[in-house]
Amino acid sequence: MRLQQVLNKMKKQEQKIYAIEKVIVKMEKELADVKKKWFHRKEQKELEGKIAANKTQLDKEKDTLDLLPMQYGYQNALGVTKAMKAAKAELKKVQQVQKEWDASETKQEKLYLTIPANVRNVEKREVQERTGQRRSIHERLEEKKQIVEQRPKKRSSRNVGMER
Numbered sequence: 001m002r003l004q005q006v007l008n009k010m011k012k013q014e015q016k017i018y019a020i021e022k023v024i025v026k027m028e029k030e031l032a033d034v035k036k037k038w039f040h041r042k043e044q045k046e047l048e049g050k051i052a053a054n055k056t057q058l059d060k061e062k063d064t065l066d067l068l069p070m071q072y073g074y075q076n077a078l079g080v081t082k083a084m085k086a087a088k089a090e091l092k093k094v095q096q097v098q099k100e101w102d103a104s105e106t107k108q109e110k111l112y113l114t115i116p117a118n119v120r121n122v123e124k125r126e127v128q129e130r131t132g133q134r135r136s137i138h139e140r141l142e143e144k145k146q147i148v149e150q151r152p153k154k155r156s157s158r159n160v161g162m163e164r
Contacts, residue, residue: 003084006072010080013065020058027051 031047074080
């Protein structure tokens, strides 16, 4: 993630440099046109000043671009790209090993715990699922009643307190 951040910052810096270079080229073309005209010395001076300012800004941006990798402990941009390629290769290798491990895991048969009290009902369901029959509402209601009857009854504490 850190390498990606460094590369993103470098890319933004390169975009700034490219934009400044485009502005300088545009201004130099305007300057060439102004030099051809008579009585436009003031415009010529202004354009030359703007071009000089943009060139100094361009130099600062290039220096900043050179310093970005050094801020993160790399010698230059090439070191960052090499580290990024190595990290991507290692990530790909780890993902491949993970994929192989996951594939071997799915081959194992899943075991389920069967509770003896429900074995009869489970067998009924399996037979019904195999034959494609659906259980009626009455059968399900009867099954739920049996489950409730099998549970131990709890005495409510409210009733005990009122009898006193």
